[in-house]
Amino acid sequence: MVASQPAAPATRRDSHTVETLLSAAVEVFIVRGYDGTSMEDLAKAAGITKSSIYHHVAGKEELLRLSVTRALDGLFAVLGEPGAAEGRAVARLEYVVRRTCQELIENLPHVTLLLRVRGNTATEREALERRREFDHRVAALVAAAIAEGDLRAGLDPRLTSRLIFGLVNSMSEWYRPHAADHGAEADALADAVVGLLFDGLRARPEA
């Protein structure tokens, strides 16, 4: 039945690497949802055949795993940096919030996909587990900063950690890089988020 089909045109020859295929796949996952994306959709978006995709990866779940692992590794790497590991807890927390904002912006597609993961596959459940672990580490930092007297005494560490990342992660809903150098943009946004979270919106008399 398929013997008379024309050969795939030369423009569809596979010049992809795993990296370029991953970028194309993540865009489709974000627009259509991971569950709503078929291998056919991925092949169309990448401009190659389904069987070419299987030369690079075992299937769409491997692409999801590569993406969310990259986002999560970036976030956990922040916790290992000296700014997150040394000094008063409030300074470490501030460092983590600032760097998390920057990670979100530098790694926007992967972090956006991570934030949409709902737990329908083993890969998604592992990703949610690692997100929870990250939240616990930050909640512990909040608790330590309260104990050291640097954050308000009445705060609930777990709720505070949720609200902090609710704010940080919400940037993925509207942030789109404009400048060629979006490092400066990332720094300005991180400053705004850190200022809002730590000092609030209200004007105060000069200390």
Place this chain on the structure above:
Amino acid sequence: MVASQPAAPATRRDSHTVETLLSAAVEVFIVRGYDGTSMEDLAKAAGITKSSIYHHVAGKEELLRLSVTRALDGLFAVLGEPGAAEGRAVARLEYVVRRTCQELIENLPHVTLLLRVRGNTATEREALERRREFDHRVAALVAAAIAEGDLRAGLDPRLTSRLIFGLVNSMSEWYRPHAADHGAEADALADAVVGLLFDGLRARPEA
């Protein structure tokens, strides 16, 4: 071909109102995504036939419109309340943030659906337009509160409005009502959000 199909069982008789059908549909839209939901999915979730659904509404877009309109009408009603219309801008802003948190919690499924709308249909585009109008109204309040000297002078009103609702709306990602009386829960969460946004996390010497 279908003449020998059995009649629908009695348990599938349609006891729905538009209201109960809407509740069922919104749950499915949130889980599967609006685009990913077929009339077949809606019929299954509601336990009635597709043609019974058409007795209540013109189709799935009408169900989406009923839901997001309810969420948006609730938010805009807040702007018309005396607490949002009278007094210093900072107090009005604080009132709007608190009431928006409460609206999100009281109206959770409809607001959650509203926040997922991406603009693929006329109904979605109108909803996004009304969300933008709401953001502009709040950005104007932020600007007024800066001008009155009650909020920090360096704030960008538009970015601030986005961050405020980023934080408020993020609660829809994790909040699930526990208590029978979730009014008290809603008030406690609204207090936490207002405290974080206006006063920040940092401990301060007593005034």
